[in-house]
Amino acid sequence: MKSFKEMNKEELLELKGELENKYNEEKALGLSLDMSRGKPSSTQLNVSMGLLDVLSSSSVLKSENGVDCRNYGASDGIPEAKKLMADIMGTTPDKVIVYGNASLNVMYDTVARSYTHGILGSTPWCKLDTIKFLCPVPGYDRHFAITERFGIEMINIPMTTKGPDMDLIEKYVSEDESIKGIWCVPKYSNPQGISYSNETVSRFANLKPAAKDFRIYWDNAYAIHHLYEDNQDEILDIIGECARAGNPDMVFEFSSTSKVSFPGSGVAALATSAANIAEFKDQLTIQTIGHDKINQLRHVKYFKNIDGLNAHMKKHADQMRPKFEAVIEVLKNELGGLEIGSWIAPKGGYFISFEALEGCAKAIVAKCKDAGVVMTNAGATYPYGKDPKNSNIRIAPSFPEPQELLQATDLFVLCVKIVSVEKLLELL
Amino acid sequence: MKSFKEMNKEELLELKGELENKYNEEKALGLSLDMSRGKPSSTQLNVSMGLLDVLSSSSVLKSENGVDCRNYGASDGIPEAKKLMADIMGTTPDKVIVYGNASLNVMYDTVARSYTHGILGSTPWCKLDTIKFLCPVPGYDRHFAITERFGIEMINIPMTTKGPDMDLIEKYVSEDESIKGIWCVPKYSNPQGISYSNETVSRFANLKPAAKDFRIYWDNAYAIHHLYEDNQDEILDIIGECARAGNPDMVFEFSSTSKVSFPGSGVAALATSAANIAEFKDQLTIQTIGHDKINQLRHVKYFKNIDGLNAHMKKHADQMRPKFEAVIEVLKNELGGLEIGSWIAPKGGYFISFEALEGCAKAIVAKCKDAGVVMTNAGATYPYGKDPKNSNIRIAPSFPEPQELLQATDLFVLCVKIVSVEKLLELL
Numbered sequence: 001m002k003s004f005k006e007m008n009k010e011e012l013l014e015l016k017g018e019l020e021n022k023y024n025e026e027k028a029l030g031l032s033l034d035m036s037r038g039k040p041s042s043t044q045l046n047v048s049m050g051l052l053d054v055l056s057s058s059s060v061l062k063s064e065n066g067v068d069c070r071n072y073g074a075s076d077g078i079p080e081a082k083k084l085m086a087d088i089m090g091t092t093p094d095k096v097i098v099y100g101n102a103s104l105n106v107m108y109d110t111v112a113r114s115y116t117h118g119i120l121g122s123t124p125w126c127k128l129d130t131i132k133f134l135c136p137v138p139g140y141d142r143h144f145a146i147t148e149r150f151g152i153e154m155i156n157i158p159m160t161t162k163g164p165d166m167d168l169i170e171k172y173v174s175e176d177e178s179i180k181g182i183w184c185v186p187k188y189s190n191p192q193g194i195s196y197s198n199e200t201v202s203r204f205a206n207l208k209p210a211a212k213d214f215r216i217y218w219d220n221a222y223a224i225h226h227l228y229e230d231n232q233d234e235i236l237d238i239i240g241e242c243a244r245a246g247n248p249d250m251v252f253e254f255s256s257t258s259k260v261s262f263p264g265s266g267v268a269a270l271a272t273s274a275a276n277i278a279e280f281k282d283q284l285t286i287q288t289i290g291h292d293k294i295n296q297l298r299h300v301k302y303f304k305n306i307d308g309l310n311a312h313m314k315k316h317a318d319q320m321r322p323k324f325e326a327v328i329e330v331l332k333n334e335l336g337g338l339e340i341g342s343w344i345a346p347k348g349g350y351f352i353s354f355e356a357l358e359g360c361a362k363a364i365v366a367k368c369k370d371a372g373v374v375m376t377n378a379g380a381t382y383p384y385g386k387d388p389k390n391s392n393i394r395i396a397p398s399f400p401e402p403q404e405l406l407q408a409t410d411l412f413v414l415c416v417k418i419v420s421v422e423k424l425l426e427l428l
Numbered sequence: 429m430k431s432f433k434e435m436n437k438e439e440l441l442e443l444k445g446e447l448e449n450k451y452n453e454e455k456a457l458g459l460s461l462d463m464s465r466g467k468p469s470s471t472q473l474n475v476s477m478g479l480l481d482v483l484s485s486s487s488v489l490k491s492e493n494g495v496d497c498r499n500y501g502a503s504d505g506i507p508e509a510k511k512l513m514a515d516i517m518g519t520t521p522d523k524v525i526v527y528g529n530a531s532l533n534v535m536y537d538t539v540a541r542s543y544t545h546g547i548l549g550s551t552p553w554c555k556l557d558t559i560k561f562l563c564p565v566p567g568y569d570r571h572f573a574i575t576e577r578f579g580i581e582m583i584n585i586p587m588t589t590k591g592p593d594m595d596l597i598e599k600y601v602s603e604d605e606s607i608k609g610i611w612c613v614p615k616y617s618n619p620q621g622i623s624y625s626n627e628t629v630s631r632f633a634n635l636k637p638a639a640k641d642f643r644i645y646w647d648n649a650y651a652i653h654h655l656y657e658d659n660q661d662e663i664l665d666i667i668g669e670c671a672r673a674g675n676p677d678m679v680f681e682f683s684s685t686s687k688v689s690f691p692g693s694g695v696a697a698l699a700t701s702a703a704n705i706a707e708f709k710d711q712l713t714i715q716t717i718g719h720d721k722i723n724q725l726r727h728v729k730y731f732k733n734i735d736g737l738n739a740h741m742k743k744h745a746d747q748m749r750p751k752f753e754a755v756i757e758v759l760k761n762e763l764g765g766l767e768i769g770s771w772i773a774p775k776g777g778y779f780i781s782f783e784a785l786e787g788c789a790k791a792i793v794a795k796c797k798d799a800g801v802v803m804t805n806a807g808a809t810y811p812y813g814k815d816p817k818n819s820n821i822r823i824a825p826s827f828p829e830p831q832e833l834l835q836a837t838d839l840f841v842l843c844v845k846i847v848s849v850e851k852l853l854e855l856l
Contacts, residue, residue: 037500045498049485052722057477070473070690072465100528105716115544116554116578126544126554142717149714150544258717262498265722286577288533289570289686292720294480294693 003339004417004424012425019418023371026411031372033408038190038350039399040259040316047315048261054301061297069293075284076277077269081296085269087306088223089255090237095271097280100291103256103268107217108146110252110270113283114180114213115150120249120279122213125150125180134172134182136164138353138381138392140190143183143219147383154383157182159192161344163200170207177210181217187235188222191353191381191394193346195233205241207250216242218253222349224313225259227321231347239271248273257299259316259350260309267299320350323397327352327409334413340420352395353381360419361390367415373408431767432848437856440849447846451799454839459800461836466618466778467827468687468744475743476689482729489725497721503712504705505697509724513697515734516651517683518665523699525708528719531684531696535645536574538680538698541711542608542641543578548677548707550641553578553608562600562610564592566781566809566820568618571611571647575811582811585610587620589772591628598635605638609645615663616650619781619809619822621774623661633669635678644670646681650777652741653687655749659775667699676701685727687744687778688737695727748778751825755780755837762841768848780823781809788847789818795843801836 007015055061061069063078077085077098086093099106115131118124125131132153135144139159147154155172157164163186172179184204186196196204204216218238226232242251249272257266270280303309328345331354335341342355356364361378368375376394379385395412397405435443483489489497491506505513505526514521527534543559546552553559560581563572575582583600585592591614600607612632614624624632632644646666654660670679677700685694698708731737756773759782763769770783784792789806796803804822807813823840825833 039500042496042499045496048498051485052483052487053485055480057479057481059480068470068473070476070693071470072467072691101720102717108715112540112544116540124554126552142714145714149711262722263500264718265498265720283577286570286573287536289530290692292529292693292723294690295720295723 001338003337004420005339007424009425009428012421016418016421016425019414019421023367023414023418026414027371031407031411033372033400033404034374035396035400035405035408035412036374036376037399038259038396040263041319041399041401043401044316044319044398045262047312047319051261051298051302055294055298061294063293063297067293069297072289074293075288075290076281077291078293078296080300081267084300084303084305084309085255085267086271088309089220089253089269089271090223091239091253091271095239095273095277097270097277097284098291098296099268099270101264101266101268101295102258103219103221103254104142106268106270107143107219107254110217111146111150117283119213119215120275128178130178132176132179134169134179135383136182136184136189137383138191138387138394139183140185140219141376141380143217144383147183156383156388159189159194161194163194163196166200166203170203173207173209173214175210179209180211180213181215183217183219185219185221186238187220187233188225188346188349190221190349191351191392192344193349193351193353194344196235198236201236201238201241205238205245205247205250207247209250214250216251218251220253220255221259223255224309225316225350226313226348227317227324228347229314229317233347239273243273249275252276260313261299261302265295267296320398323402323405324352326402326406327395327397330406330409330413335416338417338420341416350396350398352397354393354395356391356393356416357420357423358389358391360416360423361387361393363419363422364412364415365393367419368412371411371415373411375412429766431765432852433767435852437853440853444846444849444853447842447849451795451842451846454842455799459835459839461800461828461832462802463824463828463833463836463840464802464804465827466687466824468691469747469827469829471829472744472747472826473690475740475747479689479726479730483722483726489722491721491725495721497725500717502721503716503718504709505719506721506724508728509695510697512728512731512733512737513683513695514699516737517648517681517697517699518651519667519681519699523667523701523705525698525705525712526719526724527696527698529692529694529696529723530686531647531649531682532570534682534696534698535571535647538645539574539578545711547641547643548703556606558606560604560607562597562607563811564610564612564617565811566619566815566822567611568613568647569804569808571645572811575611584811584816587617587622589622591622591624594628594631598631601635601637601642603638607637608639608641609643611645611647613647613649614666615648615661616653616774616777618649618777619779619820620772621777621779621781622772624663626664629664629666629669633666633673633675633678635675637678642678644679646679648681648683649687651683652737653744653778654741654776655745655752656775657742657745661775667701671701677703680704688741689727689730693723695724748826751830751833752780754830754834755823755825758834758837758841763844766845766848769844778824778826780825782821782823784819784821784844785848785851786817786819788851789815789821791847791850792840792843793821795847796840799839799843801839803840
């Protein structure tokens with residue numbers, strides 16, 4: 001098909017009519033499909049059901065250092081769970097605290113504690129007038145929601161194919177003491193699926209922040225979430241890099257098994273320096289009687305080690321890969337050459353990021369919704385829900401079953417076409 | 429034996445010599461026993477092992493309203509878990525949010541959120557100069573640790589046999605707007621095992637606080653933790669009482685299955701008014717992707733309902749009752765009539781509270797420790813670890829196995845006698 005941008009008014013109007021007819025037919029089908037959240041499908045969750053068989057009433061529930069996992073104690077996690085989570089993050093167990101079921105909770109908590117008690121002796125943020133975070137965009141809506149809830153001012157940092165714009169980050173961080181953090185998803189980023197280059201990670205580790213309590217909030221959510229066995233991204237270990245750069249305390253790394261075992265019933269962890277670990281553990285003694293060590297043990301017994309985890313992740317990949325490829329195929333076939341949108345085919349993670357023509361994202365998402373396909377809200381990938389170009393749409397292919405996914409994607413590209421034609425007509 | 433208080437100097441000195449000989453013999457045994465924490469013994473934990481058998485890879489993990497418990501969603505808990513936790517607290521499921529594994533965490537979180545965001549529109553505590561909490565004493569050290577960590581000023585309120593001194597509470601709460609809360613363990617209180625009378629609960633519900641954001645922090649930790657089948661305490665439903673008194677939002681009630689199933693691997697819950705629930709749920713959308721619904725389902729499938737819970741608690745009681753009775757028996761036989769200490773024989777909960785002669789608690793605990801028996805630190809039952817009379821000692825009989833418990837209690841009463849004799853000699 002010809003690029004929409006090369007069409008004249010007559011051609012566009014004719015196309016609009018055809019597309020609208022097709023849309024009305026689709027709408028009449030009464031679809032009810034959801035591509036809005038990075039949520040595994042129920043078929044995908046079946047691959048982890050064996051997790052429920054590894055412990056029974058005849059199991060000995062002792063950790064390798066003799067802790068009775070059924071009782072109080074070991075509030076920073078059992079050693080074998082620390083090792084498993086360390087391997088996921090590419091660090092060592094001494095740098096790890098194992099938490100409860102969700103890393104988002106650990107992130108909220110980390111921001112909340114900085115707000116109420118400060119970091120390593122610095123002034124609690126609640127006593128300061130202005131706190132700012134840098135936010136690579138497009139990014140993860142729930143990160144932005146946490147900082148927004150604490151009244152933290154968020155500054156957009158554009159993403160490149162190698163990670164966020166480091167020139168800009170270096171400038172901001174070194175000049176402004178009120179900048180206390182940056183949200184990063186360094187591997188298979190949400191939503192673009194971009195992995196930070198070695199140079200990017202190294203420049204992060206070598207930041208010279210004006211604020212002593214500046215921290216990199218390194219959400220390594222998709223560390224082992226590859227789509228391909230033979231074409232995987234790897235990123236540098238930020239904790240090691242920071243230590244080598246003389247900035248050992250500058251990073252908090254988060255991870256979990258939410259999309260490895262079961263979302264909501266997994267194990268989350270934090271990795272950071274010894275000084276930060278000591279401070280977190282001290283607060284943990286006030287905050288909790290400990291996390292679910294039986295579930296930690298369950299995960300270790302089921303996955304055994306990083307090899308077991310990787311083998312398990314292949315089963316997830318076998319379900320995810322065809323979905324991603326199907327969506328990319330539709331995008332390519334239906335939108336290729338039309339000059340009305342662009343996307344990146346990711347090698348891992350949970351999302352495909354779509355860049356529509358400027359000013360079109362909200363209308364596309366609304367049009368999808370009208371015909372029964374729920375997409376992530378346009379704007380959600382930006383702080384305050386405000387995409388300045390109104391062009392980014394996050395596609396989450398994981399939840400619908402394959403047939404539904406195709407229907408949903410067909411409708412999506414149809415809506416992209418209609419809204420783009422309308423926009424181009426407007427611009428004529 | 430004659431009351432120590434009636435002995436003359438000569439008698440006391442002779443007694444001291446005898447007791448010290450006995451103490452040195454005990455010390456030579458090299459005991460290593462722990463009566464410090466309200467921690468179930470491993471034998472006791474065995475009664476809950478069946479919990480690990482109710483779910484397997486062939487289970488259908490759907491909640492009664494069709495939620496896939498393996499996936500994201502239902503961040504306030506599945507309906508059947510709300511019902512179970514509501515029944516424990518004597519309230520209704522609509523008033524309940526089911527949390528993660530520990531109610532202490534929910535309490536910390538509730539204080540933290542009040543500090544950072546305020547309650548129902550009131551000023552966040554971090555923006556106020558002084559925040560105060562009332563603390564019935566003796567009380568639970570981990571409550572006091574939370575408020576201390578947030579710089580909240582704590583005011584001691586003496587306990588009576590019917591609950592805390594309500595005259596004092598009514599006066600403080602109605603006159604001082606900086607008083608924002610009170611820590612309560614209303615049933616089988618920690619450490620005295622006192623249950624609040626109907627009049628006490630009713631007076632709580634009818635408080636007229638000066639501060640709109642004053643809340644009763646009602647830690648119903650031992651709601652179903654009776655020692656006797658035929659001699660149980662019941663308390664009024666504080667949430668219902670508050671609603672009737674026109675103070676629907678004034679109470680946060682906490683509970684968990686920590687000492688029902690497994691400490692650290694149980695289910696925690698909050699119960700409160702509709703307005704408070706709405707605010708908590710709103711924050712939950714920022715704070716977490718939800719709690720462990722598989723573990724919620726596991727608990728419901730195992731316990732089924734309140735009758736199942738009560739039947740299960742009888743198994744705990746069968747192990748706890750002899751331990752409590754053994755300790756009380758030793759106290760009675762060894763200290764009865766000596767006028768050097770008093771205690772209450774509780775009908776439930778996890779502790780026995782011992783009142784030594786004024787000024788003796790620290791020395792008794794230290795002497796126990798020297799001979800290998802760890803007690804809760806003297807002072808721990810008071811805010812800031814400061815027992816103004818230095819007389820209260822919390823005895824936790826649950827963890828040691830029966831034979832160890834007897835040894836530990838024998839040593840304890842021996843230390844009470846020695847330190848009391850020394851004190852009485854001092855006073856002569």
